[in-house]
Amino acid sequence: MTLDPAIAARLKRNADGLVCAVVQEHGTGEVLMVAWMNDEALHLTLSTRKGTYFSRSRQELWVKGETSGHTQKVHSVRLDCDGDTVLLTVEQTGPACHTGAHTCFDDRDLL
Structure with missing residues (x-):
């Protein structure tokens, strides 16, 4: 399984x-979390419709909620x-956040 070459050609990846990946709640538009994707994570997300990301700390794919x-x-x-x-x-x-909160963006406004 590989990412569609037409999609892959449009991506500007970082050095890694x-x-x-910015994740919004369907219907409300609330930003739930920010994560990272490599080509395989994006391909799996598109093909399975399950949020799949790349963990920079573990250096592996993870499916949200697995x-x-x-x-x-x-x-x-x-x-x-x-x-x-x-x-x-x-x-x-x-919850979307690993802390158990609905969103990773807490209610402590900086401005």
Whole structure:
């Protein structure tokens, strides 16, 4: 399984071969989390409709909710104009954040 060459050609990856993934809740538009994807994670996300990411700390793929049960059903995936960020809209089951919060962006405003 490989990423569609037409999609791969549009991506601008960082030095580690990754693109940033911003994850929004379907329906509300609330930003739930930010993660990273390599080509395989993007391919798997597109083909399975399950949020699949690349862990920089573990250097491996992970499917959101695989161990926690807090899954993501992917509704849409869009690429930004620069090709360096993908935007996913998902149906989130359970909290999105590893802390147990609904979103990784807490309520402590900086400005």
